[in-house]
Amino acid sequence: MPQMAxxxxxYLYIFFLLSLMLFLLLNYFIKPFEKMSLPSPSAPTIQTPWSL
Structure with missing residues (x-):
């Protein structure tokens, strides 16, 4: 029936909004993997200073 469209x-819009909210909440509460830490400042550096 055309009246039901x-x-x-x-219902499709409500379902979309609920699934979007669920997706955003899961992404907020699930933390990503820990990033690799940067080398400590006390580590020797191979870079040479600029000289003219």
């Missing part, structure tokens, strides 16, 4: 789109 607006309700179908409303």
């Amino acid at each position: 607006p309700l179908l789109w409303l």
Whole structure:
């Protein structure tokens, strides 16, 4: 029936919003893997200073 089409789109819109909110919440609470730490400043550097 054509009268039911607006309700179908409303339900699809609500389902989309709920799934989007669930996706965003899961991404917020699930932490990514720990990044590799940068080398400590006391480590010897191989770079040579610029000289003219």
